[in-house]
Amino acid sequence: MAAGADADTAADIEAHSDVWVFVEQHDGEVAKVAWELLAKGRELADQKNEDLVALVMGEDIRESEIPQEAIARGADRVLIADDPIFEPYRADPYGEQFRHLVEVRKPDIALIGGTHTGRDFAGRVAVPTHAGLTADTTELEITDERYEMRRPAFGGDALATIICPNHRPQMSTVRPGVFDTPERDESREGEIEEVDVVVSEEETMTEVLEREVGDVADITDAEVVVAGGMGLEGDFDPLWELADLLGGEVAATREAVEEGWIEPSRQVGQTGKTVRPKLYIAVGISGAIQHVEGMDDSETVIAINNDANAPIFENADYGIVEDYAEVLPELIELLGERLGDDAQEVTA
Amino acid sequence: MSDDWTIVVCVKQVPDAAEVSIDPDTGTLNRADADAVMNAPDYNAVEAALEVRDAVGGTVTALTMGPASAHEVLRAAVGMGADDAVLLTDRAFGGSDTWPTSLALARAAEELDADVVFGGEETTDSSTGQVPPGIAAHNDWAQLTYVEELEPRPEEDQLVAKRDVEGGYERVAAELPVVVAMEFGENEPRTAGLHRKIYAETDFEPVEWSAADIGVEDEVGLAVSPTQVGGMATAEPVPREQELVDDVENLADRIAEVS
Ligand SMILES: Cc1cc2nc3c(=O)[nH]c(=O)nc-3n(C[C@H](O)[C@H](O)[C@H](O)COP(=O)(O)OP(=O)(O)OC[C@H]3O[C@@H](n4cnc5c(N)ncnc54)[C@H](O)[C@@H]3O)c2cc1C
Ligand SMILES: Nc1ncnc2c1ncn2[C@@H]1O[C@H](COP(=O)(O)O)[C@@H](O)[C@H]1O
Numbered sequence: 350m351a352a353g354a355d356a357d358t359a360a361d362i363e364a365h366s367d368v369w370v371f372v373e374q375h376d377g378e379v380a381k382v383a384w385e386l387l388a389k390g391r392e393l394a395d396q397k398n399e400d401l402v403a404l405v406m407g408e409d410i411r412e413s414e415i416p417q418e419a420i421a422r423g424a425d426r427v428l429i430a431d432d433p434i435f436e437p438y439r440a441d442p443y444g445e446q447f448r449h450l451v452e453v454r455k456p457d458i459a460l461i462g463g464t465h466t467g468r469d470f471a472g473r474v475a476v477p478t479h480a481g482l483t484a485d486t487t488e489l490e491i492t493d494e495r496y497e498m499r500r501p502a503f504g505g506d507a508l509a510t511i512i513c514p515n516h517r518p519q520m521s522t523v524r525p526g527v528f529d530t531p532e533r534d535e536s537r538e539g540e541i542e543e544v545d546v547v548v549s550e551e552e553t554m555t556e557v558l559e560r561e562v563g564d565v566a567d568i569t570d571a572e573v574v575v576a577g578g579m580g581l582e583g584d585f586d587p588l589w590e591l592a593d594l595l596g597g598e599v600a601a602t603r604e605a606v607e608e609g610w611i612e613p614s615r616q617v618g619q620t621g622k623t624v625r626p627k628l629y630i631a632v633g634i635s636g637a638i639q640h641v642e643g644m645d646d647s648e649t650v651i652a653i654n655n656d657a658n659a660p661i662f663e664n665a666d667y668g669i670v671e672d673y674a675e676v677l678p679e680l681i682e683l684l685g686e687r688l689g690d691d692a693q694e695v696t697a
Numbered sequence: 698m699s700d701d702w703t704i705v706v707c708v709k710q711v712p713d714a715a716e717v718s719i720d721p722d723t724g725t726l727n728r729a730d731a732d733a734v735m736n737a738p739d740y741n742a743v744e745a746a747l748e749v750r751d752a753v754g755g756t757v758t759a760l761t762m763g764p765a766s767a768h769e770v771l772r773a774a775v776g777m778g779a780d781d782a783v784l785l786t787d788r789a790f791g792g793s794d795t796w797p798t799s800l801a802l803a804r805a806a807e808e809l810d811a812d813v814v815f816g817g818e819e820t821t822d823s824s825t826g827q828v829p830p831g832i833a834a835h836n837d838w839a840q841l842t843y844v845e846e847l848e849p850r851p852e853e854d855q856l857v858a859k860r861d862v863e864g865g866y867e868r869v870a871a872e873l874p875v876v877v878a879m880e881f882g883e884n885e886p887r888t889a890g891l892h893r894k895i896y897a898e899t900d901f902e903p904v905e906w907s908a909a910d911i912g913v914e915d916e917v918g919l920a921v922s923p924t925q926v927g928g929m930a931t932a933e934p935v936p937r938e939q940e941l942v943d944d945v946e947n948l949a950d951r952i953a954e955v956s
Contacts, residue, residue: 515923
């Protein structure tokens with residue numbers, strides 16, 4: 350056999366079935382990527398003719414709307430691990446509980462959102478079960494009997510296909526924003542099952558002393574995204590103005606986030622979110638590959654940068670080589686007039 | 698446990714991201730021409746390791762798994778101030794994915810009797826971010842990822858971290874031993890002092906361990922790696938108009954057209 354002594358046998362592999370989706374929630378608030386994964390997971394499960402199983406961990410989940418919501422969004426079965434130990438999130442109890450369920454119930458595929466939470470604990474499931482774990486997956490496909498997980502490699506210059514022939518489950522963390530959220534279907538029916546909690550506070554090696562979480566901005570649904578980078582030197586006000594005018598959201602490069610000019614949930618790119626708006630306006634952004642990877646599926650890209658050699662212009666449909674501080678006020682005024690006119694036409 | 702902490706920092710040698718290109722005919726990566734450098738986020742890990750050592754007392758050992766040439770990144774870490782370095786090098790490691798890689802690093806950290814193991818957020822070549830949690834999982838140790846700040850509590854054998862989480866932050870206390878993955882860019886890595894740098898480059902020799910030295914010879918390499926690369930395709934560049942406009946009026950027209 351090609352794989353070492355540790356590989357699962359053919360019979361072991363046969364014993365694995367179903368597609369699992371981890372439904373990440375904090376304080377009853379579900380991370381949107383979980384719904385995206387249920388949509389994709391539904392497709393995969395239908396193709397395999399197997400069940401789509403949603404796994405939710407937390408406190409007071411059974412009384413919440415989350416299990417029903419997961420069914421409405423495609424799950425056939427919802428497993429709930431309900432215990433105070435799961436709130437707030439910690440890697441060790443989450444990883445250990447998930448590992449236990451994987452070992453007992455043997456899913457074939459497991460999808461976890463590529464958030465800080467998902468990327469934090471996924472390895473604590475994959476390592477002890479000797480599962481294959483692909484990071485930052487952007488495409489999932491079942492082709493002639495083989496399941497392919499694709500992910501950008503080398504900062505997006507290449508797309509690697511990852512396969513996991515001899516080990517189960519086939520796990521991946523998936524970047525938020527790459528799949529569409531499903532239509533809700535209230536009439537869907539599914540099973541809800543509470544599972545035994547196998548972790549305890551005594552065995553836990555970490556303690557959350559403080560947790561400060563504000564609103565998590567959702568930039569992945571916006572039709573217009575106005576993004577800023579280091580070229581703005583902190584001056585994001587005109588971006589908010591332009592975004593308001595166009596009914597869009599403000600986003601940023603990682604560098605701008607690190608400067609503290611804007612919150613991390615608005616970061617676009619390899620280690621941030623993937624956005625696919627109709628219009629992406631990049632202001633004072635150089636166009637590093639790690640950034641472009643997160644916005645390259647935008648329909649139309651406009652770049653404002655005072656350096657004609659900035660790579661962003663190669664990734665843009667229209668560009669202007671000028672100081673943003675000159676461009677933005679004039680642009681806001683012109684668009685204000687034009688969009689104002691349109692509004693009048695509509696009401697007339 | 699003594700008051701002094703034994704700190705290990707994992708650094709990886711990667712091809713300089715700016716120099717890697719794709720062969721348009723074969724679709725494979727031309728890594729050979731690229732200079733080998735230390736993974737950029739690992740500088741943050743080394744800096745954090747040195748800061749904790751300076752606060753608590755103890756030693757920092759740089760650790761890498763790679764080819765013999767990877768001693769370069771260990772020298773870079775020693776130049777910055779690491780006390781010692783270990784190179785895990787063996788043909789048996791070839792083709793390892795994150796599962797065996799983190800196993801080898803985990804066993805070495807155990808062998809070194811580590812209290813804290815540092816790593817970077819992710820590498821620029823494999824960019825999985827899975828290795829530090831993998832080390833923690835193999836050893837069943839605590840872990841702290843996406844760390845922005847650290848507060849060592851040696852009297853309690855604890856390390857407290859401020860972690861970046863979606864929409865905010867949290868402060869988490871972890872029992873030692875613990876694996877820490879520093880968030881990229883969260884500190885200012887020090888530059889190597891001249892004398893230290895000369896020492897690192899001329900006199901210093903890292904310790905070398907084989908797979909057998911850490912007892913993992915049957916558990917590493919391609920054969921035990923659960924994931925395999927089934928193909929590599931050049932990402933098709935998205936076709937763009939790439940049209941420059943010369944005044945803002947023109948730009949406003951374009952925006953009005955599509956929004
Ligand atoms: C592991 C890893 C992961 C990463 N993940 C991400 C990620 O997810 N997202 C991300 O964005 N980056 C990411 N990066 C960082 C990325 O490599 C770049 O460093 C970053 O995107 C650059 O940000 P920037 O364009 O804002 O800054 P810069 O590269 O500094 O560009 C600033 C631009 O502003 C222009 N400018 C300056 N003044 C003006 C002016 N007055 N008017 C107009 N234009 C002006 C300049 O010409 C320049 O092109 C990652 C890096 C690594 C190593
Ligand atoms: N071969 C290696 N040797 C030493 N450290 C490594 C190695 N691979 C990964 N790491 C560490 O794990 C971190 C995350 O890497 P990765 O999981 O490959 O993205 C890196 O920043 C390093 O600190």
